[in-house]
Amino acid sequence: MSARLWHLGNVVVDLVLEVPALPERGGDVLATRTERTPGGGFNVMAAAARQGLAVTYAGAHGTGPFGDRARAALHAEEIDILLAPRSQPDTGFVVCLIDADGERTFVTSPGAEATLTSADLAELRPGAGDLVYVTGYSLLYDSNRSTLLDFLPRLDPAVTLVADPGPLVRQIPAGALELLLARSDWWSCNAREAALITGIEDPAGAARALQSRLGRGSVLVRTGPEGCLLHHGGRLVTVPGFVVDAVDLNGAGDAHTGVFMAALARGLDPVAAAHRANAGAALAVTASGPATAPDAVRLDAFLN
Template sequence: MKRVLVVGDVMTDVIVTPEGPIVRGSDRRATIRSRPGGSGANQAVWLGSMGVPVLFAARVGSADKTMYENYFRGLGVTPALAGDREQPSGVLVTILDADGERSFLTDRGANLNLSPDDLGDDLLDEAGLVMASGYSFFAPGPRVAVQQLLERARARDVAVAIDPASVGFLAEVGAGTFLGWTAGADLLFANADEAEALTGLTEPQAQIAALGAHYHTVVLKQGRNGAMLGDVAGIRLRLPAPAVAVVDSTGAGDAFAAGFVAARLRGEDEAQALAAGIAAGAQAVQSLGGQPQS
């Protein structure tokens, strides 16, 4: 099995579950927990848990570099981390609603300083796929670094997968801009909100066809309604999701992408890969945090 190179953020997720609606200017009891996170880190750890050889490239605060390296190695992930002397490691505050839906407050910290020097050519050695988080495109420095890496990947016939990652940031930069940055990728993993933000369309068939004009294969994640995939011709496969109790949807899309990719690397067909992605996403929502529970 070829290696997957994951490029993305390392974050500490601070997960806040209020007992009721937040009262502006006053108190609300809540459960507050800290978990390792970041979209790229989540994908890498899920892949490692599935037995996929995975190399994870990211930037963290220099004081945390050794700790994170040991953490990832312990979970079957080979780290390629740069240490930042100016910015601390990133932190994400997640506020959970009663139904498991999330709102975020993000301080990306050292992730914002990811540079071309952090993503050398050697990272592509033995790689069969590069997975790039959309968060890497929303700041100028990381965007240049990742775009140059993806150009080199294509020159070496290494497949590329993109996860848009954030509806809020997509709205800031504009759909056309993001499509211009990422068009030509072999795989796009998008949820329903991201697909609507990128196309202006609400119907899945139309969304997939529109996105298929920019990406070879489009995988549309629909949470409890399952998932589908297709291309410029529209939907060619659709599968349901199992009914599970949702505790926290953080990282469910990252788990889905890892499950799908792991299955394809094992030689499974699209239907098996889509089912594996759905199963991984369903597993992820049943526990707190964005990474598999040990």
């Protein structure tokens, strides 16, 4: 696999707390398990790297205990790091509450990853066949948004741009969202995010509405255990999911996106890539933790 994934999103550290239920407003609850683990964009990159895709993190990262932990995790997955650490601040963190049903709730504290500048990407020239990944989280930060709006128009048309708007999509400035829609080759989101963007609760209807707003790309809408929908080549296709005993839903969408991009880079057609991504996400939710995407050997065995 000669292609490379250039990740322009944000690596943070997840402070994961498993709780019986979310506390009421002003209340308190005792966590049954806690963990500190790299998260955010790390999960997507790890999922892609474990499938054999070369990956470079092109986002910003800080100096301090969170930055050190993030870089150590990137190195452990053999993910290249483009930029030197910021002297300050430290990398940001996310408090992730996982309830007894496996659902997750986040609170994010931004750090160095929210300080990307145009100078950071001035020499970045992905080649034909490479993939670039952008997350909607980046468009929420003034510096990152300005940098990406400068970078995307000069991106080689032969480079595949994959965009994931994220759960805070309604907070993305309209102009930035439309530019991302116009350049994306793949718009990948879950059903909730598709509904927030389009106002259409039905995932199939939302996928069609999203497709009409894309300038050149296709749509993938994740529908949880049911799998995903693809709007590609002028038609809507349902790609069924896999039945598993879910333990932790945290990171399932990231695993799906990383596996999907790696499969595209290998030359699989989009439906086959989505089928493989569904399997990767299914395996990911059978273990606790956000970065539980399988490697290629385990995924192949599952599919066979």
